[in-house]
Amino acid sequence: MTVRLLEGSEAIAEAMVAAGCRFFAGYPMTPFTEVLEQMAARLPSVGGVCMNAESELEAVGMTWGAAAAGVRAATGSVGQGLSLMQESLSEMTFARVPAVILNMARGQGDYFQATRGGGHGDYRHIVLAPCDVREAVELVQLAFHLADEWRNPVMFMGDYYLAHVQETVEVKRIDFGPVADKTWALDGSTSGSGNARIVSPIVPTKRGAGVYLNYGQYLETIGERVRLMAEGVTPMVETLYCEDAELVVAAYGTPARIVRYVVSQLRAEGLKVGFVRPITLWPFPEEAVFKATRSARKVVVYELNTGQMFDDIRLAVRDRDIRFIGGVSYDLDGFGIAPALTPNNVALRIRGALNSIPREVA
Amino acid sequence: MNHIVRTDLPPDQPAKLIDDFAPPLILPGAHALCAGCGEPAAMRSVVEIIDEMGLTKRSVAVFGIGCYTMFSWGLDMEVMQALHGRAPSLATGFKRVKPDSIVFTVQGDGDMVNEGLQEVIHSAARGENITCVLLNNGVFGETGGHMTATTVLGQRTKTSLEGRNAATHGYPIRIAEMLAPLEGVAYVARGATNTVGMVWKTRRMLQRAFELQQAKAGFTFVEILTMCPTGWFIETGEAPDYLAEKLASFHEIGVIKDVADSKASEAQTESA
Numbered sequence: 001m002t003v004r005l006l007e008g009s010e011a012i013a014e015a016m017v018a019a020g021c022r023f024f025a026g027y028p029m030t031p032f033t034e035v036l037e038q039m040a041a042r043l044p045s046v047g048g049v050c051m052n053a054e055s056e057l058e059a060v061g062m063t064w065g066a067a068a069a070g071v072r073a074a075t076g077s078v079g080q081g082l083s084l085m086q087e088s089l090s091e092m093t094f095a096r097v098p099a100v101i102l103n104m105a106r107g108q109g110d111y112f113q114a115t116r117g118g119g120h121g122d123y124r125h126i127v128l129a130p131c132d133v134r135e136a137v138e139l140v141q142l143a144f145h146l147a148d149e150w151r152n153p154v155m156f157m158g159d160y161y162l163a164h165v166q167e168t169v170e171v172k173r174i175d176f177g178p179v180a181d182k183t184w185a186l187d188g189s190t191s192g193s194g195n196a197r198i199v200s201p202i203v204p205t206k207r208g209a210g211v212y213l214n215y216g217q218y219l220e221t222i223g224e225r226v227r228l229m230a231e232g233v234t235p236m237v238e239t240l241y242c243e244d245a246e247l248v249v250a251a252y253g254t255p256a257r258i259v260r261y262v263v264s265q266l267r268a269e270g271l272k273v274g275f276v277r278p279i280t281l282w283p284f285p286e287e288a289v290f291k292a293t294r295s296a297r298k299v300v301v302y303e304l305n306t307g308q309m310f311d312d313i314r315l316a317v318r319d320r321d322i323r324f325i326g327g328v329s330y331d332l333d334g335f336g337i338a339p340a341l342t343p344n345n346v347a348l349r350i351r352g353a354l355n356s357i358p359r360e361v362a
Numbered sequence: 363m364n365h366i367v368r369t370d371l372p373p374d375q376p377a378k379l380i381d382d383f384a385p386p387l388i389l390p391g392a393h394a395l396c397a398g399c400g401e402p403a404a405m406r407s408v409v410e411i412i413d414e415m416g417l418t419k420r421s422v423a424v425f426g427i428g429c430y431t432m433f434s435w436g437l438d439m440e441v442m443q444a445l446h447g448r449a450p451s452l453a454t455g456f457k458r459v460k461p462d463s464i465v466f467t468v469q470g471d472g473d474m475v476n477e478g479l480q481e482v483i484h485s486a487a488r489g490e491n492i493t494c495v496l497l498n499n500g501v502f503g504e505t506g507g508h509m510t511a512t513t514v515l516g517q518r519t520k521t522s523l524e525g526r527n528a529a530t531h532g533y534p535i536r537i538a539e540m541l542a543p544l545e546g547v548a549y550v551a552r553g554a555t556n557t558v559g560m561v562w563k564t565r566r567m568l569q570r571a572f573e574l575q576q577a578k579a580g581f582t583f584v585e586i587l588t589m590c591p592t593g594w595f596i597e598t599g600e601a602p603d604y605l606a607e608k609l610a611s612f613h614e615i616g617v618i619k620d621v622a623d624s625k626a627s628e629a630q631t632e633s634a
Contacts, residue, residue, distance in 0.1 A: 023459055049458045053451075054484045061444070061451025061481070065424075068442050068452070071459045091445055186456070188420035188463050191439040192387055192413070200443030203435045207389045 003170045008133045009163040012102070012140055012156075013038030014171040016074060019141040021100070022048035023066035023073035025059040029081050030335055031163035032104040056084040060101075064092045067099040068199045070185030072144050076102025076156075079110035083118060089153060090119030094201035094222055096184075098147035100140065101125070104158045106336035107328070108253060111308035114155050115282045122219070124226050126150065126233055127281040129157040131257045133167035138174060139279070145176040150229055151184075157281065160336040161254040235285035238277040241267050242292040245274025247354050250289070250313045251302040252278050255326075255341055259302050262346045271354060278309070289316035300353045302326040302346060304338050323356075325349040386413040387438045394432060398598035400555040400588025400605070401430045401497050407561060407586075408466065408495055409437060411568045417576070421464040422456060424449045426473035429504045430497055433468070447478025450485035453492045464575060466493040471512040472502045475537050479511070482541070489546025489580040493571045496537065496583070499590035500609050507593035511535045514612040518595060538585045538618050548580035548621040552613060554587035556602035560615070567617065579621050587613060 006014065012035055016024070024043055026036040036050075043050040049066070053059035056077050063075040077085065082103055089101065103114055114127050126146050130136040136158065143154040190196045198204055205212050213221065240260060242248055251259040256277040263275040276292045278285050293299050299317050301310040303326040310324050329340035384390070387409040393402055412421050418439070425434040427446040434441045444452045449467035457465045474482050474496050482494055501519055502508040509519040509526060512534050516525040526534070542550040549571050553564025564586055571582035587609050589601035596604055 023455065025455065051454070051458065055480060057448065058451045058454075058481060058484065061448040062455035062458070064444075064448075065442065065452035065455025065457075066459045067455075069456050069459045073455070073459075087445060088448065095443065186422050186440045186442060187460060188418075188422050188440050191421050192418040194389075194438055196438050196440050198435060198441045198443070200434060200441065201445075202431075202443055205435065206438070207391050207436045 003168050005166055005168050006133065006171070007034075007164060007166050008136060008158070009034035010038050011133050011137050011167070011169050011171060012158070013042055015137040015140045016100070016144075017042055017046055017048070018171055018173040019072065019144040021072045021074050021144060022046070023063065023071050024048070025051040025053045025062040025075050027053050027056050027059050027077065027081060029078050031106070031160040032077050032081065032102060034163045035076065035102060035104065056081040057088070060085040060088040060092070063099050064088060064095070064097050067097045068186050070182040070187070072148070074100040074102060076104060078104055078106050079113055082110070082113065086119035089125070090117065090121045090123055091201040093123040093125065093153055094121065094219070095199055095204070096151040097153070097199065098151050099153050100143045100147055101153055101155045102158065103155050104163055106160065106334060107330060107338065108159070108255065108304040108308070109328070111281065111303070111305065114157055115284070115312070122223055122226065124229060124282055126152065126154045126229065126283070127157055128154065129252045129279060129281050130162065131253055131277065133162065133165060134169050136162055137169050137171055141174045142176060145179065146233065148179040148182070150233070152225075152229065157253065159254050230283050233280065233283050235283050235288060236279035237285035237288040238279060239288065239292045240264070240275040242274035242276060242295070244272060244295050246272040246295070246297050246357060247350070248274040248276055248293045248296040248299045249302060249350055250276045250278070250299065250309070252281065252309055255302060255304055255338070258341055258343060258346055262343050262350060265343070266347065266350060273350060273354065278312075281309070284312045284316070286312075286316040289313060290318065293317045293320050296320055298323065298353060298357050300325045300350070302349065304329055304336070304341065323353060325353055386410060387418065389436055389438050391436070393436055395429055396592045398589055398591040398601050399429070400499065400590070403555040403561055404495075404497050404564070404586040404588050405430060405433050405468070407565045408468070408568055409439065411565055411572060412464070415569065415572055417464045417572060420462065421466070424453045424456070424465065424467040426467065426469035426478070428470035428473055428497070430468055430470065446473050447476070448481060449473070450478065450481040450490070450492065450494055454485055454488070454490050457490060457492050461491070464572065466495055468495050468497065470503070471496065471498040471500060472510045475511040475535050482537070486541045486547050486581045486583065487544045491575055491578050491580065493575050493582045493584065495568075496585040497588050498585050498609070498613060499588045499593065501590055501593035503590045503593040507595060512537070512613065514608055517608060519593070534612065536613060538583060538613070541583055542619040546581050547583065547619060548574045549582040550619040551583070551617040552585040552587065552615050554605060554610060554615055556587070556589060556605040563615075570620065574621065585613070587615070
């Protein structure tokens, strides 16, 4: 066992290489740049390829091409760069090309972009949001596994803190079990066979094939696959002290790490506070959040935005009183380092929420 | 004159099959392109050369979006269907992880020179070992005849009704001449499909491009001028001459760059 002190971006890159990622393409943008640097340094030594794409549009296109060859491939950016990629992210989902998309977000303003799909059409990406480096090392590997299992892009949601925080971690390949051989992948060998392969977001069958799908029929099959993924992918969630909590605080990503610390401090004071953290942002752990909030009289959501995951939590908790206690907070450069994200500030907001619960008069 | 079949009288003998063949790598069934379209001849030329060179079993085609996209499911070849403009990026990613495969893109002028100019230029500059085939008819054919970046001055389209004029619409782009000076580019040529002779000339260009791709010489580019009588709003029979007079007088036919010639001339300069 080799435990090393690694910066998040370095650990994520090491974990991707351990997962078998052999193609990476990117266009620099902080805090995605840091991962790109690591991959550029790391991939050639394992026989992989890292491309300096001239734009995010090309980065995602190159990744699409490499993934269609059956190679584990990844790209990414921050929310802004992912906006540029959205046309391809939609269509590579329709083409059923498995790839991992790193969303090294600046702040938490891109929850909707990640979970609702920022592009056109009816599709979903599995979205994984770790809160620390150790979890990131696991989840980025799981992302490759799920991408191959479902033949669907999987989004890994990080942030500036995750890219830069240093933790002692062990990076080794995690075995998530077998995935089916990529018999659909292209290599030219079926050209001229009368049954050549095709990877296409519009008409994925050849003229005269046994099962021919036109575009409309194909989109219907994609819709059906969204349902299968929603039912088949196990939602992941972390809960703490929820059994008897009067107030449950929900958060995701690095801010959830701070919230979890504050909640445990308040518990030590004897306050009945609980904590819930969705790890899969899609499929959203709706049932787990519902169960975790059954003893609560109030539920609050802390995010560094105007309340985006708030919508999903509100749907999940149904009848509970719910309030948003987060807010937008940025450093001078807008990289997503939030001055407001301190244990004291978070504790103040949680105490405020606790105090707003009406006390029953004995 | 018994080789002339009279069509104004009933035949004097039953029809006789003289020759029957199916072109290689094209799946049975009719394409749905317009009468007089130049794209089927261009497409067939590409796959015939692949077949003749024995490259079929390691060839992958990457298609853009246009009328020709229907060949993506009409060819008996492995195909990656790309988005409008993005084919060279997909081809790059694929070729980088499968360096011994033969990869070519098929794009129209709207796809490559309008929406995807960035992709083709950077792929060329990087010297990607891929062959990009441009089917250039100077018009967005699939949308019904709209102006593209290669529409020649004076050409009437639905979005340049009085004919393209430089003051309003800007000047057209000669993409082949733009790519040729880049160091990563091994071969650039422009052919056409308006006559049988031109098709054969174009086939030789395609063959040279694929030879250089096999030799990993760098980026290879073959532009093929194709007729689009529907998008040019002319009679089908007039389209081949229209191509020669209008398109080819601006987008000139010929080999623009061959890395072998450049090396020979460099050697000559050095020895002089």
